[in-house]
Amino acid sequence: MSTIGTGDRIPHCPVSETITTNTAEGEQMTSPTGGFEFDHLSPGWNDTTLWDAYERLLSAGAATYSPLHGGYWIISRYSEVKKALRDHETFSSASGHRIPMVDGMSSIPIDYDPPVHTHYRSLLTRALTPDSIRDLQPWLTSMISEVVAAFYQSGGGDAVAEVALSIPLRVLTKIVGFSPATVARFRELTEDIWKDGTAESQLRGRAALVDALDRDIDEHRARRPDDYLTWLLDAEVDGRPIDIGEIHSVLLTLAVAGHETTLNSVSTLLYLLASDLPLQERLRADPSVAPRYVEEMLRLRTPAQMFARRTNRAVDVGDTTIPAGSWVLLLNAAANRDPHQFEHPTAFDIDRSARGHLAFGWGIHQCVGSALARSELRILLETLCQYPPITLAADPAFTAIEAGTHFGLRKLPLAFIDAAPRS
Amino acid sequence: MTPRIHIDTAACNGYGNCLVAAPDVFDLDPDTNIAFTQPGHPTEADHDSLREAEADCPVRAIRISES
Numbered sequence: 001m002s003t004i005g006t007g008d009r010i011p012h013c014p015v016s017e018t019i020t021t022n023t024a025e026g027e028q029m030t031s032p033t034g035g036f037e038f039d040h041l042s043p044g045w046n047d048t049t050l051w052d053a054y055e056r057l058l059s060a061g062a063a064t065y066s067p068l069h070g071g072y073w074i075i076s077r078y079s080e081v082k083k084a085l086r087d088h089e090t091f092s093s094a095s096g097h098r099i100p101m102v103d104g105m106s107s108i109p110i111d112y113d114p115p116v117h118t119h120y121r122s123l124l125t126r127a128l129t130p131d132s133i134r135d136l137q138p139w140l141t142s143m144i145s146e147v148v149a150a151f152y153q154s155g156g157g158d159a160v161a162e163v164a165l166s167i168p169l170r171v172l173t174k175i176v177g178f179s180p181a182t183v184a185r186f187r188e189l190t191e192d193i194w195k196d197g198t199a200e201s202q203l204r205g206r207a208a209l210v211d212a213l214d215r216d217i218d219e220h221r222a223r224r225p226d227d228y229l230t231w232l233l234d235a236e237v238d239g240r241p242i243d244i245g246e247i248h249s250v251l252l253t254l255a256v257a258g259h260e261t262t263l264n265s266v267s268t269l270l271y272l273l274a275s276d277l278p279l280q281e282r283l284r285a286d287p288s289v290a291p292r293y294v295e296e297m298l299r300l301r302t303p304a305q306m307f308a309r310r311t312n313r314a315v316d317v318g319d320t321t322i323p324a325g326s327w328v329l330l331l332n333a334a335a336n337r338d339p340h341q342f343e344h345p346t347a348f349d350i351d352r353s354a355r356g357h358l359a360f361g362w363g364i365h366q367c368v369g370s371a372l373a374r375s376e377l378r379i380l381l382e383t384l385c386q387y388p389p390i391t392l393a394a395d396p397a398f399t400a401i402e403a404g405t406h407f408g409l410r411k412l413p414l415a416f417i418d419a420a421p422r423s
Numbered sequence: 424m425t426p427r428i429h430i431d432t433a434a435c436n437g438y439g440n441c442l443v444a445a446p447d448v449f450d451l452d453p454d455t456n457i458a459f460t461q462p463g464h465p466t467e468a469d470h471d472s473l474r475e476a477e478a479d480c481p482v483r484a485i486r487i488s489e490s
Contacts, residue, residue, distance in 0.1 A: 086481075118436055122456070125437045131453035364436075364481045371439065 039068050040099070040306060040329065041197070045400040050407065051346070054334035062318020069100045072308070072327035073317075076334035078341035078358070080317050084309065084330055085362040088113060091309035091328060093365060098404045099308045099327050102199040105206060107257075108249040110307075110365055117364060119238045123250050124368045126235075127175050127228045133371045136174070140379050143170050148383045156393060156415040159274075160267045164412070167376055168262035175372070176254050177227030182216050183255075187263075190256050194403050206252070213251045262373055264303035264399075264408025269377060272297055272348060274390045274414055279348070281389070283381060290381040292350040294374055298336075298359035300348050305333035305407050307361065332358040333407070388416040426465050426473050427488045432457050434484035444479050445472035458484070 038053060045053075057064060057076040064074045075081050084091045094113045096106060106112075109120035147166045151157065169183040189212060193205030220229045232250060235242045272293075273280050283293060311326045322328060336357045337345040343352065360367035367373070384390070394413040401407055428448070437456035441449035448465050449458050465473055477485045 121436060125456055129437065129453060129456050130439050130442055130451050362481075364438075366438065366440075366481060 037068060038064065038066050038074055040401050040404055041069065043400050045398075045407075047398045050401070051337070054331065054337055055346075057331065057334055058338055061320065063320040063322060066329075070327065072099050072329050073320075073322050074329050074331060075317055076331040076338075077318075078335040078338035081330050081332060081335035081358060082362055084317070084328065085332075085358065085365070087315075088364050090312055090315050091330075092312045093117070093309060095308075095310040095327075097307045097309075097365075099329055101308070102202045105202050106249070107253050108246060110253070110257075114364065115238075120246075120250075121364075121368065123232065123235055123237070123242070123246075124253065126231065127254065128368055128372055130371055132175070133375060136372070137375060137379075139174060140171070140375055141383075143167070143174075144376070144379050144383050148380070148387065151414075152387050152416060156390070157413070159270050159390075159412040159414045160263070160409055163270065163380075164263045164266035164409075165259070167266055167380065168259040171262070171372070171376065172254065172258050175228060176251070176258075177220065177225060177229035178216050178255070179219065182212050183259075185212050186255050186259050190260060209252060209255065210248050213248060213255065217247065217251075258369065260402070260406055261304050261367070261369070262376060264406055265298070265373060265377055266380060267409040267412050268301045268303060269293070269297045269380070270390065270414065271392075271396055271409055271412055272301070273384070274392045274412070276348075277389060277391070277417075280384075282350075284385045284389075287382050287385045289350060290378045291374070292354075293381055294377040295354040295357065296348055296350050296352070297377075299342065299354040299357035300336070300346070301407070302333035302336050302357070302359045303408055304359070304361075304367070304405055305401060306331045306405060307365070308404075332361060388418050390414050391417050425467060425489075426470055428460050428465060428473065429486040429488070430458050430460070431484040431486075434482045436482055436484075438481050440479040440481065441476035441485055444476035445469060448473065449476060 038057060054076060057074060062075065062077055062080050064076075066072055066074060075084055092113050093111055095101060095111075097110050098105070109117050109124060112120055144167060147163055147170075151159070151162050154162075165187055169186060172178050172183050172186070173180055186209075189205065189209045192208060193202050195201055195205070216229065217233070220227075220233060224230050229251070232242065232247060237246060273283075279293075283289060306329055309328045309330060311322055311324050311328060313324045315322050336342070336359060339345050341356070342354070360370040360373075392413065393415040396409050396413070397411040399406070399408055399410050435457045437451055437458075439451055439458075441458055442451065445465075448460055448469055450461055451458055473487045477487045
């Protein structure tokens, strides 16, 4: 068996067909459907191979076993992924949300089960209440207008760096209270964590991010501005004061999950628009359909693609029994392309109902920032309608599955289709 | 029949899925982040969206009954 990302590599083909797969116990097991290995950590994924692999996984069976990274089960079908996401008692998060999980890389609240999860999650919802998101709308509108105006004035450029990253970083200064100098380092420091794929680099990268956060924490302790970060310093967890490790972990979640997901959402949305002029024209004719564009992008090209769980007991998934103690990878992005749930699933169709897509997850761990993300993306689309249409200025570059979860664009060179030169 | 909504406020953890499913019926308290029903609701017309809100609640804090 050859797989990319481990040992011998076949370039540009991160999946390889096999007739047999190994079980956790090392026995040979014949897959009735003819399984194939899937390596989410392969550096070889691209915009074609990834979606093809999902299509094959969806038709391969309800649960597929991969012997890589210590062995894990893959669940890709919509009904089964959703069932697992809802059943947090069987599909535990306490061992971590990544495969493989490095000791010391646990995050609040995603890597915890209730009741601890419940206490931790409320620390984050405080920053993101529906009311505060509603109040944020005018600020979001003016901030996004500024970002798009600057991008237009410079004649376009790399929309990943200039638009997709700027928006979430500015939001983080606003809703958390991070300083602009600190958020400016978040992307580089996050990339450092995953740079060479080792446990050491993850831990070293995390420590560097914590150092950056400590500056803002010290500043908040000294000056106590009226913002979320100051609130967090005095927060209670289940009736006792929060400790510094917990403060770091909450802030890391906001810093990393708070920019990476939106970064990929914005770049993906812009890519879809730039490669389809009629799609832009339809939006410009009626900007009130913007939320449909947002939901359909989230369904079709789910930015946070997959999350791990570990089984607390043996569980039947379709006609397969997954043993207790198994790692399981839930492919939300594949589930969102399941033909049994969404008709003609590979088409971007804003007339469909994308309702129920799993792009923000489902159940107790679902994205705490979904209302904020939806607002940012809708406002971005409405703002773009005030400018000439966008087009690809050069070939875009896609990411692999970053940090074992995220898919988006690394580079997206855009230009405006201008009727008249800018003054 | 008028649907009756029960919210288990001890279980509610402010997910806000009910707001998405039935925005005219539910809201979250800005201070406590706990779900409540807005005045004047629900009506029979809300039935389907109420069932969705019930099904979508991650902590099963919503129960809909007919009275």
